[in-house]
Amino acid sequence: MPDDLRSVPAADVPADAVLVDVREDDEWAAGHAPGAVHLPMGDLPARLAELPEGDVHVVCRSGGRSARAAAWLQQNGVDAVDVSGGMGAWFEAGRPVVSETGQEPRIL
Numbered sequence: 001m002p003d004d005l006r007s008v009p010a011a012d013v014p015a016d017a018v019l020v021d022v023r024e025d026d027e028w029a030a031g032h033a034p035g036a037v038h039l040p041m042g043d044l045p046a047r048l049a050e051l052p053e054g055d056v057h058v059v060c061r062s063g064g065r066s067a068r069a070a071a072w073l074q075q076n077g078v079d080a081v082d083v084s085g086g087m088g089a090w091f092e093a094g095r096p097v098v099s100e101t102g103q104e105p106r107i108l
Contacts, residue, residue, distance in 0.1 A: 005071050007082040008057065011093035017057045022069045023087070023108075027061060031097045031105035033090060041069050051078055059083040059090065061107060 013019065019033050022041040032038065036059070039047055056078060060066040063086045073080035083090070087107045091097055099105035 005067065005074065005082055006080070007067070007070075007084045009093075010059070010083050010085050010087075010089035010095060013057050013083055013090075013095075017055065017081075018052055019057050019059055019083070020051065020069075021087070022058060022060050022065050027087075027108040029100040030108045031087065031091070031099050033059070033087070034096050034098050041065050044069060044072065048073075048076060048078070055079045055081055057081045057083050060086045062086040062088050 019036040021028060021032050021036045021038050022044070024040055028038045039050070056073070058066040058070040058073065058080050063082065063084050066086060067082045070080040070082040091107050097105040097107070
């Protein structure tokens with residue numbers, strides 16, 4: 001990872017932040033942050049133009065994929081911030097989580 005990769009704990013992500021979830025479809029469906037943008041990591045190169053200008057906070061399950069995705073985004077001109085600890089830390093911090101399945105949200 002680049003030494004200058006910006007990272008923020010899940011509990012400290014601003015409420016109005018643009019949150020980009022890079023997990024796979026099944027992980028997203030089971031539980032994600034309300035208002036997050038779902039952009040699986042493998043789709044980033046093809047969908048780079050869909051990202052808004054300004055800071056985007058990148059999240060995955062535990063922080064590994066989001067750190068790699070945030071680093072790649074930074075190399076491609078996006079102001080990306082890694083959400084350390086991922087959705088696991090997000091959930092543990094009491095941040096809101098919703099599901100697409102109609103079941104109780106959970107983090108896969």
